[in-house]
Amino acid sequence: MTMVNQLRGAAANYIQVLLVLLTFASAMPAQAAITVQEINTSSEVKAWLVEDYTHPLIAISFAFRGGSTQDPSGKEGAVRLMSALLDEGAGELDSDAFQQQLDDAGAEVHFGVGPDTVYGSLRVLADSKDNAFALLKRAIEQPRFDQAAVDRIRAQLTSNITAEAKDPSTAATIAWRKAIYGDHPYSRRKEGTKQSLAAVTASDLKALHTHLFARGNLTIAVAGAIDAEALKHDLDQIFGSLPSDALLMDVADAAPQLGQEIRIPYALPQDRMRLAYPGINPKDPQFFAAYLMNHILGGGSLTSRLWNEVREKRGLAYGIRSSLVNNEHASALIIETSTRPNRAAEALSLIRTEVRRIAEEGVSEEELEAAKKNIIGGYAINALNSSSAIADTLVANQLDGLGIDYIERRKQLIQVVTVEDVRSAASCLLSADPAVMIVGPPIDERKG
Incomplete structure (x- = not known):
């Protein structure tokens, strides 16, 4: 050289x-105006x-x-x-x-x-x-x-x-x-x-x-x-020199096929489980009610119901999480965890119980207020913490059709959500029979 x-x-x-x-x-201050x-x-x-x-x-x-x-x-x-x-x-x-x-x-x-x-x-x-x-x-x-x-x-x-x-x-x-x-x-x-x-x-x-x-x-x-x-x-x-219009193939909207169980035999020390429930579009009026519900159910990690019941109280998993997954043509609420094969049935039953409980009973005022505080406070840290993060967030907001003032409106959209709103969203999304996938040892090879 x-x-x-x-x-x-x-x-x-x-x-x-x-x-x-x-x-x-x-990284911008948490309360910096954008x-x-x-x-x-x-x-x-x-x-x-x-x-x-x-x-x-x-x-x-x-x-x-x-x-x-x-x-x-x-x-x-x-x-x-x-x-x-x-x-x-x-x-x-x-x-x-x-x-x-x-x-x-x-x-x-x-x-x-x-x-x-x-x-x-x-x-x-x-x-x-x-x-x-x-x-x-x-x-x-x-x-x-x-x-x-x-x-x-x-x-x-x-x-x-x-x-x-x-x-x-x-x-x-x-x-x-x-x-x-x-x-x-x-x-x-x-x-x-x-x-x-x-x-x-x-x-x-x-x-x-x-x-x-x-x-x-x-x-x-x-x-x-x-x-x-x-x-x-x-x-x-x-x-500016790019052509005006794209030539795209049409893509239909997709409804995830729920109500099925998929078992994949694999020699693993733990069963990996995934459940899919109906999701919700970010432009839906109930989106933030569903977002807060998901945070309380399993999206809030160490503070969520699933974490407390599955991980903390019973030690059935090292971690468990739920998330709202949104694509242009399909949405879903996904729950994922891993557990010992001889405790998989117990873990799955417990997850279903917690999902059913939040769908039928909703959440408490205390849970809702804690979730609002966490989600509002974490936005600047997670989505607006650098120039690159801001640019990425603004592209995502445009693709989701959320409006140029969405960052300003987001806090208010979250604050106005009520316990009844969350109950309605939970009932709408979580009353369905989910799709369940379990990856792990074949049934006849399980011990315990």
């Missing part, structure tokens, strides 16, 4: 370390912006609707492969040159895929934004999909699939999705299979990119040291 390259590498490393330090330093502006550019790119000059850092988060549900039939994993290649060469830059220029700019760029979106983010010091934004533009607008890079990343993903095939959690998740979602695209792994990945060509990747990456399909949020006028110009430069 030449002295010039050594100095260049040292400078890039210094900037990366500085970015990390500024990320931790930029003003969200809507930005509309001349090329009809829209974004939400939070200006913050506490540190010289800019964070951009964005998402294109249409994630792994857009995989062509027989080529599952194609969107995941495409997203992994976006920073592996773009425009006139091959993979090595692109990565070198990212390092020189001191920028952190990430791409990923979920069931409903292809998402990305960029963090950079404000003084270095122009070079970083130019690279992001190339990655989004002109990914190369060079065959050598395609083969290399495909091999990495295939190796991961091979390794995960030996993991009981992966096998269980695949079986769970198939049982719950049937033939819906949510039943498929975003990683695909070895066979489906092998079928994907560079032409497939280029077609997917053309279909998904459009201005009308784009959600953006920015937080940090940049003003509205500068951001308008920069957003036009990055995203």
